[in-house]
Every structure is written in C-alpha cells, then in structure tokens.
Amino acid sequence: MSHVTQSHSHSDTDSEFDDLGGNPSHISIPAPSASKGELLEVLKALQVQMQQLQDENRSIKEENKTLRAEKPKRKRRADTQHELSVHEDTITIYARKYGMMVEMFPSSELLNKKLPENPTAFDSPDRYKTAATQDSAFLDELYRHFPESLHKIMESSYFSDVVLKSIPDARANEIKKLRGVAGDIFDLPSKYFTNTNFERATIPEIQQLLGVTSAVNQTYKTFPPVLFPGLKEDGSLKTVFGNWELLARILKASLRGVTSLHHRSSGGGGAHTNALKWSVHQITPGVIAWAAVIAIFLLSPDTEFSSSGLGKKSNISYKSLFYNYKKVLVSKWTTKRIISIVTNINRYVFKAAKGPALDPAQQESHTDAINRALTALDMDSDSDDKSDASAFVSTALSAADPEPSKSASPSSKHH
Numbered sequence: 001m002s003h004v005t006q007s008h009s010h011s012d013t014d015s016e017f018d019d020l021g022g023n024p025s026h027i028s029i030p031a032p033s034a035s036k037g038e039l040l041e042v043l044k045a046l047q048v049q050m051q052q053l054q055d056e057n058r059s060i061k062e063e064n065k066t067l068r069a070e071k072p073k074r075k076r077r078a079d080t081q082h083e084l085s086v087h088e089d090t091i092t093i094y095a096r097k098y099g100m101m102v103e104m105f106p107s108s109e110l111l112n113k114k115l116p117e118n119p120t121a122f123d124s125p126d127r128y129k130t131a132a133t134q135d136s137a138f139l140d141e142l143y144r145h146f147p148e149s150l151h152k153i154m155e156s157s158y159f160s161d162v163v164l165k166s167i168p169d170a171r172a173n174e175i176k177k178l179r180g181v182a183g184d185i186f187d188l189p190s191k192y193f194t195n196t197n198f199e200r201a202t203i204p205e206i207q208q209l210l211g212v213t214s215a216v217n218q219t220y221k222t223f224p225p226v227l228f229p230g231l232k233e234d235g236s237l238k239t240v241f242g243n244w245e246l247l248a249r250i251l252k253a254s255l256r257g258v259t260s261l262h263h264r265s266s267g268g269g270g271a272h273t274n275a276l277k278w279s280v281h282q283i284t285p286g287v288i289a290w291a292a293v294i295a296i297f298l299l300s301p302d303t304e305f306s307s308s309g310l311g312k313k314s315n316i317s318y319k320s321l322f323y324n325y326k327k328v329l330v331s332k333w334t335t336k337r338i339i340s341i342v343t344n345i346n347r348y349v350f351k352a353a354k355g356p357a358l359d360p361a362q363q364e365s366h367t368d369a370i371n372r373a374l375t376a377l378d379m380d381s382d383s384d385d386k387s388d389a390s391a392f393v394s395t396a397l398s399a400a401d402p403e404p405s406k407s408a409s410p411s412s413k414h415h
Contacts, residue, residue: 084158087150091162094146097278099167100174100254102145102286103138104293104322105309106167110135111160115143115151128327168307174254175294175305181258182298185249193298201301210299220316222324226299227292237328241288244341248348250291255280255349275350282346285329293322 120133122141183190209226225231229242255275302311309319
C-alpha cells in the first residue's frame with residue numbers, strides 16, 4: 001500500500017508549498033511494520049520533494065539578488081526623471097519658438113548630439129557645403145537657441161521627446177488660428193480655408209497661386225508663383241520671397257495675434273502673443289521659410305499637417321520645401337534684395353505706428369514704393385555693402401511714410 005497520497009486539506013504548510021509552486025502531494029510517515037519496498041517508495045518521494053524545494057530556494061535567492069541590484073537603479077532612474085521633468089515647461093516654451101523661428105523639422109538624430117568644439121556657424125555661407133557642415137551648423141543653431149541652463153540635459157532622450165512633441169502641437173495651433181484669417185491673408189473667400197475639407201484643388205485662383213496648370217495631373221512646384229511679386233515666377237530665383245507682404249501677414253497673425261491684421265498698430269492680441277512670450281523683435285531665415293511653407297499648406301488640398309512633412313492628399317514634401325527655402329535665405333541673407341525684404345517684413349510685423357492709420361490709397365502707395373525699391377535691387381550682388389542696401393530701401397520708404405523704421409538690423413538673426 002502506497003504511503004504517498006493526495007492531500008485535500010488546506011493546511012498552512014500545504015498553502016505555503018503551493019505558493020512556491022511545489023507538488024501538493026502529502027507524504028505519510030510509514031508505520032514500523034512497513035516493508036522495505038514501502039520505505040524505499042517514501043524515500044524516493046522525499047528525495048523528489050527535497051530537490052524541488054532546493055530548486056525553488058535557489059530561484060528565490062536569484063530573484064532577491066536581482067531585486068537588490070535593481071533597487072538603486074530604479075531609484076536613480078526616478079531621481080533622473082524628476083530632475084529632467086523640472087525643466088519641461090522651459091523646454092516646451094523654447095521648443096515652440098524653435099519650431100517656428102528656427103527649424104520646422106529638426107533632426108531627431110541630431111537633437112541629442114553634443115555641440116562640437118568648433119562648430120560651423122549657423123549663419124555661415126559654408127553651412128550648406130557638405131552634410132557634415134550642415135549637421136555642425138544645425139547643432140550650433142540649436143545650442144544658441146536653447147538657454148545654457150538646459151545644455152546639460154540636451155543629450156538626453158527626454159529633451160528630444162519634449163521638443164519633438166512640442167513643435168507639431170504648436171504648429172497645429174498656429175494653423176488652426178491662421179485658417180480663420182486666411183481669407184484676409186490671401187484676399188480670397190474665407191470659406192476656402194475655414195472648412196478644412198473644402199475642395200481647394202478645384203478653385204482656379206488657388207491653383208494659379210500654386211502654379212498648378214492641370215486639374216488632372218496636379219504637380220506642385222518647389223517655388224510656386226505665390227512666393228514671387230505679381231505671381232511672376234523667376235527661374236533664377238532672384239525675386240523669390242518678393243511677395244513679402246503675404247508672408248508678413250502670416251507672420252503678423254502668428255506672432256502678434258490675428259486681430260493685429262486689422263490694425264496698423266501691431267499691438268493687437270494682448271500679452272499672450274507669441275512675440276511677447278518669446279521676446280521676438282525681428283524675423284529670422286527660419287521664420288520666413290516657415291511662413292512660406294504654411295502659405296503653401298493653407299492653399300493645398302491637405303487637411304492635416306503631418307509630422308513627417310508629407311502632404312497626404314497633395315504629396316507635397318513640406319519638409320523639403322522648408323529645407324530649400326531656408327537654404328536660399330541663409331545663403332542670400334546679406335544680399336540687397338533679402339535685406340530689403342527682411343526690413344519690410346520687420347516693419348510690417350513689429351512696428352507700432354503712432355497717429356492715424358493710412359487710408360487705402362496711401363497704403364497702396366507705400367507698398368508700391370517698397371516694391372519699386374525691390375525691383376531695382378539685384379539679389380546676387382553679394383559684394384555690395386549692406387548699409388547701402390538698407391539706406392536705399394529707407395529712402396524709398398520715406399517717400400510713403402514720414403516715420404523712418406526703428407527696426408533692428410535685419411542681418412542680425414534673433415533666436
């Protein structure tokens with residue numbers, strides 16, 4: 001008769017043994033009269049049970065050892081996370097500004113890189129010579145933009161995570177805001193833009209701005225007519241961004257508030273405007289490129305601005321557009337034409353005018369004077385002195401406005 005029987009009781013010993021994953025078999029103590037075979041059977045059962053207990057004990061010891069080793073690491077991770085989260089608000093504010101003023105599509109791979117000892121200057125004409133100089137200049141611009149107090153954590157994934165979340169969130173808010181006034185910006189019916197699903201691809205005026213000639217095979221240009229004065233494309237790009245007033249309207253609405261579009265004074269919007277929150281007083285190559293990309297997006301059939309930078313309906317690569325626009329602007333930033341465009345946009349966006357607003361006839365005369373000045377400038381005359389260009393533009397401006405601009409020098413890029 002076997003002395004190894006299944007126990008149906010729920011003693012503490014059995015429960016503890018069950019918890020350890022052991023065999024719930026109960027081994028009876030053999031009677032003195034037990035045969036040798038019965039004793040051997042019980043001995044075998046005890047040996048099996050002992051082996052199980054030893055294995056479980058060894059496993060528990062290993063688990064305890066691991067837990068003891070992990071405990072300081074978990075504490076360190078928690079402490080590090082807390083230390084980083086203290087900076088979240090600051091990172092977010094500067095990231096929102098960075099996404100509009102500097103880099104619309106920052107490289108996720110470069111955001112965590114250390115600043116080189118001798119980086120290529122972000123405004124250097126050599127910036128776009130090679131991939132290496134572009135990366136170096138990117139880091140120079142990144143570290144110049146974010147305050148020194150954040151530099152020690154900029155190599156962490158936490159920093160890049162916050163930046164890469166903040167930029168598209170802020171951009172979505174700006175696009176929503178701009179859709180409400182896009183009719184005024186483009187001088188077209190507002191319904192084309194307030195309704196995101198409106199079939200903009202069927203509107204001839206919009207297609208003309210984008211340079212689309214076929215309703216069947218819609219191809220979008222890198223430098224569409226909307227970026228040129230009088231919508232006259234220039235293959236040499238000498239006059240690109242010459243339609244500065246359109247870009248200035250977008251920037252004024254974004255930086256000074258949408259209500260500022262209807263006031264000659266740029267103080268509309270109150271204390272919560274981006275310009276005041278970010279202490280922005282002049283434009284940068286990045287923000288002009290940003291405005292140009294946003295203008296094309298608002299005109300496009302796309303309903304959402306994808307984080308990847310590729311239009312779902314139009315297949316426009318907004319990421320490539322931004323890269324090309326910023327490249328042109330950085331490379332030509334000190335030329336006469338770009339200086340004059342920057343001067344005019346700064347004046348339009350940031351100048352708080354005194355006295356009564358110009359009547360429409362005066363405003364038209366003012367704009368014509370600026371455009372005549374731009375026409376007379378040669379974008380490729382890199383060797384000409386910047387101050388001469390600024391003086392030339394100021395002379396044209398003074399004919400339409402007795403108050404000279406007190407804007408900061410446009411060639412100084414503010415971050």
